[in-house]
Amino acid sequence: MKAVIKAIIAGSVIIGIGLIVLIVALALNGWKFMPKFEMEEYVAEGEIGELKIDNAVGNVKTEFYDGEKLVVDYPVSDRYFMSVGEQEGVLTVNGLNKKHWYNFTFLPAALPVTVVKIPKNSCLKLTVTVNAGKVELAAGEYAAASVKVNAGSLNVLGMICPEFKCEVNAGAIFIKSLESASFDCKVSAGSFNVERIDCPLIRVNVSAGSAGLTVLGRREEYTISVDKSAGTCNVANQTGTDPQKRIDIGVSAGGVNVAFV
Numbered sequence: 001m002k003a004v005i006k007a008i009i010a011g012s013v014i015i016g017i018g019l020i021v022l023i024v025a026l027a028l029n030g031w032k033f034m035p036k037f038e039m040e041e042y043v044a045e046g047e048i049g050e051l052k053i054d055n056a057v058g059n060v061k062t063e064f065y066d067g068e069k070l071v072v073d074y075p076v077s078d079r080y081f082m083s084v085g086e087q088e089g090v091l092t093v094n095g096l097n098k099k100h101w102y103n104f105t106f107l108p109a110a111l112p113v114t115v116v117k118i119p120k121n122s123c124l125k126l127t128v129t130v131n132a133g134k135v136e137l138a139a140g141e142y143a144a145a146s147v148k149v150n151a152g153s154l155n156v157l158g159m160i161c162p163e164f165k166c167e168v169n170a171g172a173i174f175i176k177s178l179e180s181a182s183f184d185c186k187v188s189a190g191s192f193n194v195e196r197i198d199c200p201l202i203r204v205n206v207s208a209g210s211a212g213l214t215v216l217g218r219r220e221e222y223t224i225s226v227d228k229s230a231g232t233c234n235v236a237n238q239t240g241t242d243p244q245k246r247i248d249i250g251v252s253a254g255g256v257n258v259a260f261v
Helices: 002-028
Strands: 038-043 050-055 059-065 071-076 080-087 090-098 113-119 125-130 134-137 144-149 153-156 159-168 172-175 178-187 191-198 201-206 210-215 223-228 246-251 255-260
Touching (some): 144 153, 159 172
Parallel strands (some): 134 153, 178 201, 201 246, 210 255
16 A cells, blocks of 8 residues: 555656656747737727627626727737627627637636727627626616627626626626616526616526526516426516516526515
8 A cells, every 4th residue: 555655656746847847848948828918909990889799718898988989909919819890880809719729828817808998978789798708898878788608707787778688508697787678588507696687577597507686676566477397486476566567487497586675
């Protein structure tokens, strides 16, 4: 038994020495663990009515500013690529992606943030897909919003829009506040949470994972319909006092929690 332990220790030491030699050799040949980034700026030329964000790795955030043009400050590197372009009133921001599968960094937080600057007087249609990394949306008014998270996270600081649709296949969506006429959320896995929602028509379908909503209004105002195969849901079928307010919930597995304030 002691011989086996000694062999394991000796093997670990040999592996450690080998990794050190490999790192030194890579460094001597100009290989760096942290890629060097430079920031570039894209200024929209035409009139933009829709913003599309598709993020693979790294971080993207939006902010409203006093300018008149939609501006994107984005990083470029020899190991990562991204693209920004516009066509027929749609500005598309494809976030950082690896040029090769073996490109990596040890500290993902070191990846620079892509910043999309939106004029304060704009009311854009918003389409966001997060395949990995993180996207943060500034508080503001939008013409409509459709978001999908396949992995990573989406953080909405606050939003006012006529229609909000979201889909969580994995990862997480967190919304600080939402004011909308229609809200539709599908959770296949992962989690969805909205801290404050002011909306008369709410639809939530959870196949797995979890959804949590804090609804502005009294519980008795809403007509609630719950279709549950498995999982949990803290509200039940009821007829509300306000015919304009409705919550429809479907749960195949996972859980849904609805609170009222």
